[in-house]
Amino acid sequence: MKAVEERLDGAGGLDGERMAAALDRAAVETAAGHEGPAAVGAEYSGLVAEAAPVVGRLDAAAAAWTVRIDADDVLVGDFDGIGFEWDPCDTYEHTDEQWETLLERVDFTRTPLVRVMLRANAYTAGWDGRGEPVYDWETPMMRRLWRILDHCERRGIDAIVGEWSRSPELGLTASDDPAWAELIGEFLHQLLDVRGYRCARWYNFINEPNGDWATEDGDRFALWRRGMLQLAQVLERRGLAGRIGLIGPDSSNEDEWVELAVYGVGGLLSAYDIHRYVQDADLISGRLERQVREKRRFIDRNDPDGAAKPYLMTEAGIVEGKNEAHDQQPRVRTFEYGVLMADFALQAMRGGQSGLIAWMLDDVMHHAKGYPWSSGEWKTWGFWNSSGDAQERALRPWYDPMALLSRLFPRGSRIVAASVWDDEGTGGAGPGTGGSGGVSVGEPGAGGVGGAGGAGPETGGSGSVSVGEPGAGGVEGAGGAGPGSWREPVLAGVRGVAALVPLDGGGRGWSAAIVSHRQGRQSLRLVLPQASGGADLAVYRCSERERSADADGYPAPALTLSGADAARGIELELYGPGVLFVTTAMPEDGPHGRQTASRQTTLAAAGREPQRPEAFGLSWGVQPFAGEGDLARGRPASGSISLHHRGSGPECAVDGLRHTAWRTRVRGEHEIAVRLDGLRRIGRVKLEWGEGCPSRYRLEASADGANWTAVLERNGEEANMRLNHLASDTSASGGAGAEELAFPTIEAAHVRLAAIRPAGTLGLELRRLSVYGPDAASADVPAAEAGAGGGGVAASPREASDPRDASDSSDPADAPDSTDAASAAGAPKGGGRR
Structure with missing residues (x-):
């Protein structure tokens, strides 16, 4: 992918200088009252289009591809979930009706994870004559906090609780002031012991301590580290250590703080986290995924217990188009923001992060910068604005994909890889252009695979090796790659990920999400090779052209499939740019839907039996799986x-x-x-x-x-x-x-x-x-029927049984929308509901 970036840069593509210029133009237009978001939206479309000459056309003509889920390729073993920032409001008080609407919208997401921040001045009135703190646990801010945590407790939602920064109005002018650590210790005692909240999972000491808005000038990491050490001592002395974990470093757009945290406080942390606010190009190019993966691996290699510690994205947003003067993001009103944020979440998961917090829930949580607090101007980053007119109070387009990611990728899931391949065999771009071809090797006993641009030194026969000559083909990977492929397939502008969901009655369900930045009508085949037999599936489409909703305006399946055989392949359609979801979870009409089983049982055993929502239930279907899977996993x-x-x-x-x-x-x-x-x-x-x-x-x-x-x-x-x-x-x-x-x-x-x-x-x-075992289904991508450069493909016995060979050969793009997965319809019905 580094080579792809170099080629894009060389072609005048996704370079940071042009992105910065677009951002500057948007800020100027927004300040002048013009359509800043529209201008940035046009820039987004242009970026996608400009990638086309390098990595293939990004329109409907080229949009026929296969998504392969590999149930054995585990990216995250124990997922913590997709959530959102849910802070107590600075000053705004929701009416009872607004609060009920807010809770209903939270309940639909079935989120397992939120982040809740405040400052010590919310619960500390000052100091008495002896210099002892005076606490007030019933201030308006604290009542708003308890209201949020009460709902988290009822629903079994894990909360990251923390403080923005020191409170100078209390005389706390240093981030490493021991008095602040003592205040936090009393707050956590109130939280855990007095009020008995068990939803508080991690404590976040200082929001974005790398920034001048959070810590004083000087060596900011040293300040934060000293404060962390003092807090750890307070928790130990008060018997709170181990009852709530410490998470950090919580840095914003300075990922090197992860390395500093590993070496400086790794022994104190039970989880690592960062914040990222990105440019469109960071997502379209896949750069974010690589950056996340790099730090995930650094943690694993350098913290002796790192592999067992979650790594989370605890603020996620897109900075392009942001109004810097007022810290507002008007693009949240656009559909493209939802596609980009869904891609953000997918790249975080693919990179190995176990959770993501989207910034943020409701505009009214925070006042906008640069305005008097009495102005009624709020930070425009939320899924809606509770204080606005009817249009502003309605759910914004980005709610749909983020709510479905939270709902269909629940806590306790196993996140697995989903690779995207062009049906013509182009599995993404490789190093060089034109004459820099790739190498495709057939495995002994499995048949050879001809390389792009012509056969290699040997023809592809049973048990032979066929190698495409470097320089003989076009884009690396063209012509396809079967068993023996030496790269993870990546199709420009498209990304996927999947979750295996353990169920309380035994067995597993699954969900898949695919994001496409490509334009127009797109046909794809979704394959889960390890599946055995059929299962009922729900399909959701989130695109500007198509949005399926229930009577209350919440996302609803575009269609349901009965007895779909994912091993043979499921034909689907999407209008891009957009997001597609496929899942064994069916929405329930009645109350009290089931949650994910294994973690639900864990919560109950810990005395945290959640009260299930009275609406928006999910009934997870069981997907049978073939063979025994990976026989080596977990073995000595x-x-x-x-x-x-x-x-x-x-x-x-x-x-x-x-x-x-x-x-x-x-x-x-x-x-x-x-x-x-x-x-x-x-x-x-x-x-x-x-x-x-x-x-x-x-x-x-x-x-x-x-x-x-x-x-x-x-x-x-x-x-x-x-x-x-x-x-x-x-x-x-x-x-x-x-x-x-x-x-x-x-x-x-x-x-x-x-x-x-x-x-x-x-x-x-x-x-x-x-x-x-010999009967375990292969999760690798099959060879293409013909090489892009004219090189043929000698099919192995395994390739000859590829699901595409046995499916309906009709073009899925010619079928009406209601007949998605026609080739899967009529397959034996899967297991019953759990």
Whole structure:
């Protein structure tokens, strides 16, 4: 993807200078009373359009693609959810009717996570004659806070609670003043002990401490760190440590604070977080995802307990088009803002973040900068404005995709990868232009795959290797890639992610979200290869052209599918730009809908039995899955010397998480072995290499762990050619890439990669070692029917059984909207409701 950015920059595309100019123009137009948001919207459309010559046309003519969900490619093992900023208002008092409307809108989202901030002056009136603080827990601000937390407690919503900054009016002029830590300790005692709130999960000490609006001049990180250490001592002394976690650093647009926090206070933190306010280009290019993933991996590598700690985006917004003078974002009234914010959430999940807080719920929470508080001017960032006219009080367009993300990706979900592929075989752009072709390698026993722009040195036959010559094709990846693809597929302007949802009666449901910045009518096929049998599905479309809503104006399914077979593929349509959701969760007409089971049970066991909403229920359908999945996940692993701290051992290759890895920097040959759960029939392994990849290795199997049989071996010219390509690859996954190796079925209790020799000086990084039985469905993208440059594709037996080959060959774009997934209709019905 770095290469894509370079090519875009070279073509006059998504460069920061042009984006800054657009922002300046928008601010000038807004200040002058012109249509700033419209101008920025035109710039957004222009950015998407300008990417077309580089990465393919972004219109309906090119919009036929396949979305593949890989249930074994875990991005986040335990999701905390999508939520929003819900602060007690500065001064505004909601009427009872407005409050009921607000709670109803919150309930529809079924959000599991909110952030709630205040300052110490909200509960501290001053100091008495002895210098002791005078507390008042019933000020107007505190009553507004209790009202919010009461609802969080009723609904089982986790709250991040914290303070904006020090309170100079109380004499607290230093962020590291010990007196402030004592005030916070008393506040948390009131919160946890006196009032008994259990919804308060994390405490956030200082909002955006890297900014001059939050901390005094000087070494801001040192100030924040000293304040954190003092607060930790207060919590320990008062018996509050461990009852509420500390989250940080909460920095805004300075992600390097994550690194400082790991080294400076990592032992104090139970979760990491940042804020990001981004440009459109950060999202369209996928840059945000890569930045999130980079810090997720830094935490895992450098905090000994980092892999077990959540990493969250606790303020998310788009700065382009913002009126800086008044801190208002008029684009929240536009549909494109919803598409961009949905993409923001998807990239956060894909990068490994376990939760996201959208800024913000209701305009009236905060006064706008630069106006007297009596003016009635509010920060325009919310889903609505409670004090406005009828149009302002209505839900804004960005509520729909964010509410559905919160509702359909619940707490406790397992977030998994969903890759997007052009049906003509273009899996995204690679390094270079024109003559810089890619490499596509067919696996032994699985058939070869011809490269773009012509066949390689060998034709693709059963058990052969076919390599496209570099320089013989066009855009890297053109012509498709099947088993043996060495990059995560990325289609320009389109992104996807999925969630596996554990249910209280057993089994799993699932949801998928796809964002497209492309224009016009688009056809896609959604495939979940590991699915077995049919399931009833609800489909939501969020686009400017189409919005399905219920009688109260809340998002409703555009259609429902009965017994849809996701393994064969589901034909769908979307008008872009837009967001598409597919889920096994059906809306319930009656009250008391079920929530996610496993975390719901955990809450009940902890004494936090939530009262379910009296409306907006969800009934999750069970999706049967084929085979046993990854036989290596969570099994005991051993290996040669790795980096000397937790988060780099061999167990990290089989923990199911993409952002952890087995790493070694020692010269020489290495090995890694995994012990399966008894003697199993196996026929396939999947390897995902990170920044350090091998020049050769041997795959071995054993029934007893002592006598090993070589299954296949990689070495020589073939491996060197492949790995030279890998070393320069900067795919969306941020590493070398993944490979799938199929072989004749054998029985084994142990699997080993032996004689692994690093290709260069980086050592080795193996993010994923997965082992499958012969009947487990493949999650890899199939080869295209023909290469873009004329190179043919020799289909392997597995490719010949691709779901597209067995489906209805009619063009889904010609079908009416009500017949989405016609090929899936009539499939056997799935499990009953849970």
